[in-house]
Amino acid sequence: MLEASDLHCRRGTRTLYSGLSFALGAGELLRVAGENGSGKTTLLKILCGLLDPDAGEVRWRGEPIRRLREEFHRQLVFLGHAPAVKDELTAAENLAIACTLAGRPASMQDVREALARYGLREDSAPVRRLSQGQRRRAALARLMLSADAPLWLLDEPFAALDAAAARLTEELIARHVAVGGAVAYTTHQEANIDAASQRVLELA
Amino acid sequence: MSTAIRWFWFASPQTFYPLAGAIARVSAVGAALLVAAGLYVGFFVAPTDAQQGEVYRVIFIHVPAAWMSMFLYVVMAFWAAIGLAFNTRLSAMMASAIAPTGALFTFVALWTGALWGRPTWGTYWVWDARLTSELILLFLYLGFMALQAAIDDARRADRAGAVLAIVGVVNVPIIYYSVQWWNTLHQGASVSLTRAPSMASTMLAGMLLMALAFWLYSIAATLARVRCIIRERA
Amino acid sequence: MIAAARTILARDLRIVLRRPGDAATALLFFVIVASLFPLGVGAEPNLLRAVAPGVIWVAALLASMLSLARLFAADHADGTLEQLLLGSAPLGVVSAAKVLAHWLVSGLPLVAIAPLIALQYDLAPELYGTLALSLLLGTPVLGFIGAIGAALTLGLRGAGVLLALLVLPLYVPVLILGAGSVEMVSAGLAPDGQLLLLAALLVVSAAFAPWAIAAALRISTE
Numbered sequence: 001m002l003e004a005s006d007l008h009c010r011r012g013t014r015t016l017y018s019g020l021s022f023a024l025g026a027g028e029l030l031r032v033a034g035e036n037g038s039g040k041t042t043l044l045k046i047l048c049g050l051l052d053p054d055a056g057e058v059r060w061r062g063e064p065i066r067r068l069r070e071e072f073h074r075q076l077v078f079l080g081h082a083p084a085v086k087d088e089l090t091a092a093e094n095l096a097i098a099c100t101l102a103g104r105p106a107s108m109q110d111v112r113e114a115l116a117r118y119g120l121r122e123d124s125a126p127v128r129r130l131s132q133g134q135r136r137r138a139a140l141a142r143l144m145l146s147a148d149a150p151l152w153l154l155d156e157p158f159a160a161l162d163a164a165a166a167r168l169t170e171e172l173i174a175r176h177v178a179v180g181g182a183v184a185y186t187t188h189q190e191a192n193i194d195a196a197s198q199r200v201l202e203l204a
Numbered sequence: 205m206s207t208a209i210r211w212f213w214f215a216s217p218q219t220f221y222p223l224a225g226a227i228a229r230v231s232a233v234g235a236a237l238l239v240a241a242g243l244y245v246g247f248f249v250a251p252t253d254a255q256q257g258e259v260y261r262v263i264f265i266h267v268p269a270a271w272m273s274m275f276l277y278v279v280m281a282f283w284a285a286i287g288l289a290f291n292t293r294l295s296a297m298m299a300s301a302i303a304p305t306g307a308l309f310t311f312v313a314l315w316t317g318a319l320w321g322r323p324t325w326g327t328y329w330v331w332d333a334r335l336t337s338e339l340i341l342l343f344l345y346l347g348f349m350a351l352q353a354a355i356d357d358a359r360r361a362d363r364a365g366a367v368l369a370i371v372g373v374v375n376v377p378i379i380y381y382s383v384q385w386w387n388t389l390h391q392g393a394s395v396s397l398t399r400a401p402s403m404a405s406t407m408l409a410g411m412l413l414m415a416l417a418f419w420l421y422s423i424a425a426t427l428a429r430v431r432c433i434i435r436e437r438a
Numbered sequence: 439m440i441a442a443a444r445t446i447l448a449r450d451l452r453i454v455l456r457r458p459g460d461a462a463t464a465l466l467f468f469v470i471v472a473s474l475f476p477l478g479v480g481a482e483p484n485l486l487r488a489v490a491p492g493v494i495w496v497a498a499l500l501a502s503m504l505s506l507a508r509l510f511a512a513d514h515a516d517g518t519l520e521q522l523l524l525g526s527a528p529l530g531v532v533s534a535a536k537v538l539a540h541w542l543v544s545g546l547p548l549v550a551i552a553p554l555i556a557l558q559y560d561l562a563p564e565l566y567g568t569l570a571l572s573l574l575l576g577t578p579v580l581g582f583i584g585a586i587g588a589a590l591t592l593g594l595r596g597a598g599v600l601l602a603l604l605v606l607p608l609y610v611p612v613l614i615l616g617a618g619s620v621e622m623v624s625a626g627l628a629p630d631g632q633l634l635l636l637a638a639l640l641v642v643s644a645a646f647a648p649w650a651i652a653a654a655l656r657i658s659t660e
Contacts, residue, residue: 012357048524049524050520050523050524050659050660051660052660070525070526070527070528073524073525073526074526076524078520078521078524080517080520081517082515082516082517082520083516083517084516084517084518084520084521085516085518086449086453086512086516086518087516088452088453088456088457089449089452089453089456093449093452097445097449098521100441100442100445101442101445101446101521101522101525101526101527101532102521102524102525102526103442103525103526103527104526105441126456288653340607340610343603343606343607344607344608346603347603347604347607350600350603350604351590351591351600351604354591354594354595354596354600355594357660359660360657360658360660363657364590364654364657364658367586367590367650367653367654367657368586368587368590368604370650371583371586371608371650372608374646375608375611378611378639379607379608379610379611382610382611382614382615383610383614385614385618386614386618389618389621389622
């Protein structure tokens with residue numbers, strides 16, 4: 001489904017990687033590994049189209065994502081380093097807005113259930129009052145409502161999570177891969193995801 | 205990369221570098237010769253103006269500089285747009301290299317305008333439509349340069365500058381006409397700087413020589429600066 | 439697409455409602471700047487009447503620019519901007535919705551409070567309508583143009599001052615037409631031409647600026 005061909009990426013004067021090619025098919029799980037500063041986040045951003053590679057291109061079902069743009073965005077969930085929640089809004093409002101903007105509007109009922117699964121009870125408190133870990137959970141709850149988006153790109157999904165939430169996230173990823181989705185993610189922690197086809201891409 | 209297309213061969217900074225050097229040297233020599241000729245015609249051959257006396261001779265610098273200042277902004281926006289559309293690095297470099305020369309000519313036009321205004325109007329600065337437009341044009345150049353200077357990443361600087369230059373070039377005619385309208389609203393009839401009664405043919409020749417000289421100077425300065433930018437980013 | 443635009447609009451308005459201080463600051467700035475001029479140029483009524491349209495418009499320009507500096511900054515900091523860039527709706531539509539939301543909370547109050555300033559300057563009552571109408575047409579244009587600058591300077595050192603340098607020269611036509619329309623009326627002439635031109639600027643900027651904003655946002659987030 002997703003194909004990266006001959007990616008070349010420079011940050012400042014340093015070459016992060018060149019001639020990087022790989023493919024991510026349906027039902028495949030890809031872990032992007034490497035030490036700090038090896039370009040894991042940069043790679044995920046290139047894959048979702050937030051960054052342009054210095055050379056090479058990323059294709060989605062054979063079409064360059066540059067050309068597809070919104071059409072590609074509708075099939076994609078990207079969760080970045082920052083939780084992407086607004087401080088002034090409640091977790092439920094944030095989640096509902098994120099789903100609508102992604103082109104997958106969710107009912108308030110579904111939103112509440114998704115948050116409850118992640119241990120965020122219905123609450124009128126704005127996200128500002130939540131802890132760092134709770135914010136991450138509010139962001140990750142989006143995965144509960146994104147089963148029909150074939151491609152997930154997750155940057156450090158397990159950071160700042162407690163064991164239970166990490167476990168739940170692993171399960172969601174495993175289930176998504178099992179039903180034919182494709183997931184690429186980065187992590188520092190040891191993740192234990194139960195998937196048939198797993199690969200590791202080591203960035204030097 | 206699109207090296208397959210021959211057209212882009214010259215767009216590669218490495219192949220352009222020596223060529224730019226050669227053109228810059230020739231243009232610089234040509235500019236020096238033409239400036240000498242233009243100034244000679246302007247100061248010794250052209251007749252004294254019946255109304256303004258010798259003071260009018262600043263026109264030989266003022267008018268060509270004003271022409272160049274506006275023209276260069278359009279050229280800059282053109283290269284910026286090409287750079288943005290085709291992702292050619294050299295075009296973006298050209299745009300950044302033109303900006304200081306354009307700003308210089310804008311400043312020269314303003315400066316000579318002030319020097320000319322003093323004896324004719326009795327004051328250095330008049331909110332004349334043309335002078336005001338030039339002043340705003342100077343701000344546009346300075347904004348472009350300030351934006352590029354504030355961005356560390358060369359690629360972002362090129363592309364952000366390009367968007368600004370394109371927005372600016374769309375705005376320049378709107379600014380020009382609104383300033384002209386504003387001028388008629390506020391001070392009825394004013395003495396226009398370019399009003400040159402009974403322009404003698406030698407005067408026209410002097411102005412054209414100077415305009416040509418400024419052209420060549422702009423080419424030389426721009427290409428020399430492009431070479432610096434290529435070396436910096438190599 | 440419409441749903442996305444409506445969501446952004448509702449989101450930004452709700453955020454401002456929960457944090458009304460930010461919008462109030464820009465409004466207060468407008469009032470203070472306009473109140474400084476009499477202290478600087480003297481309180482001679484004829485002079486004040488003559489400079490009023492210009493002063494009110496310049497203050498509006500500055501206030502609009504000041505509040506624009508934050509238009510994308512918060513979204514950039516908390517990561518929601520990335521999600522907007524990857525949204526299912528075209529980024530231009532999203533940008534237009536953001537500008538509209540910003541205008542509703544910063545431009546519209548300016549239009550509403552301008553007559554109060556006009557009162558301070560003893561502006562003739564028949565000029566109020568034109569002043570309000572010119573601000574109503576002109577301030578959204580300031581928002582569209584300014585948002586391009588805000589997107590270009592996103593995340594840069596000294597972004598605020600840089601924004602002023604980029605955007606203020608581009609505001610010149612709006613200032614001239616806006617203040618000019620009021621002066622036309624005070625000179626006993628019809629302001630139709632200026633107001634129509636302002637409306638034309640509004641249409642053109644609403645049609646093209648969102649795409650420039652979108653391009654600038656993509657460039658700035660790379």
